[in-house]
Amino acid sequence: MTTVEDPPAVIQAPERRIRILERPRATTGKFSWVTTVDHKKIAIMYATLALCFFVVGGIEALFIRLQLAQPDGTILSAARYNEFFTMHGTTMVFLLGMPIAAAFGNFLVPLMIGARDVAFPRLNMLGFWVFALGGLFLYSSFALGGAPDGGWFGYAPLTSTPLAAGYLPGRGTDFWTVGIIMLGIGSVATAVNFLVTILNMRAPGMTMMRMPVFVWMMLVVAFLTLFAMPPVTAALIMVFMDRNFHTNFFNAAAGGDPLMYQNLFWIFGHPEVYILILPGMGIVSEILPVFSRKPLFGYSIVVFSGIAIGFLGWGVWAHHMFTSGLGPVAVSAFGLSTMLIAIPTGVKIFNWLATVWGGAVRLRTPMLFALGFIAQFTVGGLSGVMHSIVPSDTQQTDTYFVVAHFHYVLFGGLVFAVFGGFYYWWPKVFGTMLNERMGKLNFWLMVIGFNLTFFPMHFLGFEGQPRRTYTYPSGMGWDTMNLLATIGAFIIATSVAVFIVNVIFTARRGERVSHDPWDGRTLEWSIPSPPPEYNFAVVPIVTGIDDYWHRKYTEDDEGRLVKLPAGGAVDDAEHAPAGFDPHSIHMPSPSYWPLIFAIALPIMGYGFVFKNWYLLAAGVVVAFFGLNGWAIEPSAEPEPSGTEAH
């Protein structure tokens, strides 16, 4: 494990050029978090910040619900309401959904494939800081001339009419276009990193078809991100140009085609839905086998279903546009392809059920969240199939039925999976167990609150309540359902508060647990909790799916589990092999440069939004400075002389 290779031909003489911002060395202490390239610390930062944005987006949702609790609500003005629903959607998609997947992926992918870090630790750091600064950039719009208010989809020509004469005056839409482009850069960087890590850095014996399903799903998600972000970036550039530089991309009076925006947006937007949900499916696929004490039913089928969802996801975007007048042929084709997606999704649901079936089920908090995922995601999936039937969709478009549908998939699905993941991997990340009683309270409050909020919206949709409308008159028959939904939203808020209390409680006096408290199956449970910086003292050699499980258990002649005698391979978790010296593992060093490049992006962003070319030029200079420093600095410092093998 030592770096016994010949040192690269040029072991540089001590660096002279980069005196300013000399390499940071601290790997502990508060400041080390700013310069860290450790995938586990980056994961914790991703999760923390994503949760903050989750709370902010949630507060926006609470205001929306308060406004709609009664007819003729007066809590928000129409303009403020537009800002809140726009920022609620934008936040939950780009500042919760995508970064929380990056959080889980960052922590787990290297551990699950037996790697010591991701392929490009500094690129990883860049991804986080672009997310953090991009999120703050978007939210700074509230203070700098109005928040985005054109919906998270930002349809042209609503958004693209020139600034002065436009439907959406104010800088909000410019913040939105520039902010999403910025976040997209970070997402693509992260996607490239995950792809290279998964394709290139697996431990010996960890073939593709032995990877945990979560890793597979992250692989599919990374491909989707890689190919989905460019079209939306193009669309956003066009909107920005139309608003600010009088181009006519979406100006029908000049020959532009607003439908092109919808095509470009949804060819990103639909794969984006799978970018959000597939990590959740991966998390659930990890939790269910552990708490059922059975291997995942039909591993390869689950994997191929995930890949199939990824592929089919490219052929369904126009089902978001059934009422835009595409014509019967296109509409029928996209209706059919949408129905097809239900097949691999249904296959997965049955595989999960079969995994639980007949298992020795332990209803601990992670398992509860995973089961909640299956039930609620199925409801959302079924209403999705209803949308694929074009006449029915035409009726439902722009009503609360659609709101109910995608919250069942994304909240009932993704958010439940994420909370299950928190409870499941918490002991691995921090070495302490989240309180189980508070966890169950968290779960039940969330189930009740979630269903109370969103189930009535199905009926509201059928009765015709339109989305994105800040108020409604009384006498429409919508009052009771809306009030119920608002009460439910506050129950959800309570459940999130319980989670936060649980986190604080656990941090103060959480129960310390062993490295493998759940009797896990995958490699991350084979190492200490929290994992050391280098992850694996000895790089594992993998011999099958659920390798760690088979190091612990075997089966007797009748197929019953038999625990292997302790002292074998299992013990390597807490005790590194004799004579192991952690300093012999050469890990990448912390760095400032990705942070500097990340800081350049909002500077350029403000330059674009305010058309301040000096600011833009300053941003370009900072970016160049960052990239150049990054390029010159080696990924890892050479060992201090003397320790290098000769």
Add this chain to the structure above:
Amino acid sequence: MAQAVVTTGSSELAPGGHADHSHDTNTGVSNPKLAIWLFLSSEALFFGAFISTYFLYRGRDTQFLKGPTPDKLLNIPFTSVTSFVLLMSSLTMVLALAAIQRGDHRRLRIWLLATALFGATFVGGQVYEFTEFYRQGLHLGTNMFGTTFFVLTGLHGAHVTVGIVWLLLVWSRSMQGRLPSEKSEAVEIAGLYWHFVDIVWIFIFTAIYLIPTH
């Protein structure tokens, strides 16, 4: 950002925590090279979106608004020459890579500079073309041709400019003696980006200059 990662050459982590040895990876392709291929695949969709938009709006140039049309504006012989220069820069790029691989650092620097110079010639031609069109009355908002032409070719020009800066960075590292032959991959990766930008231009040139609109 792919730029920075790749120019660091080969010091990223490979499995097992060893300093990089490309054959250690599962696919046999080194991490930076795999990364640049993936990044370029993403870029292909970016240009794909703009080229599709160009085709969608082609021929709509003066149906709605007045202003000069492409058949009056485009100076095909001129742009053919600058395009030829850009394509030749791919050849010098290949020669640069071949030079460093056989350890000829002097020729590496010459060919890198030649590539950057050819690229700059192309961008210079583009700047000339833009000002010429502007003088003849074609602005971003004049008609659909103005909208699609300036944005599509402008974004391509920006990519070529980034490539020139990248090549100059590689060149300066070589001048400082910090680009030994073992790190030839840094040149190869800059080259992959450069060839990609060239290939994209073949599509754009065909779409705008060679397929008649009227």
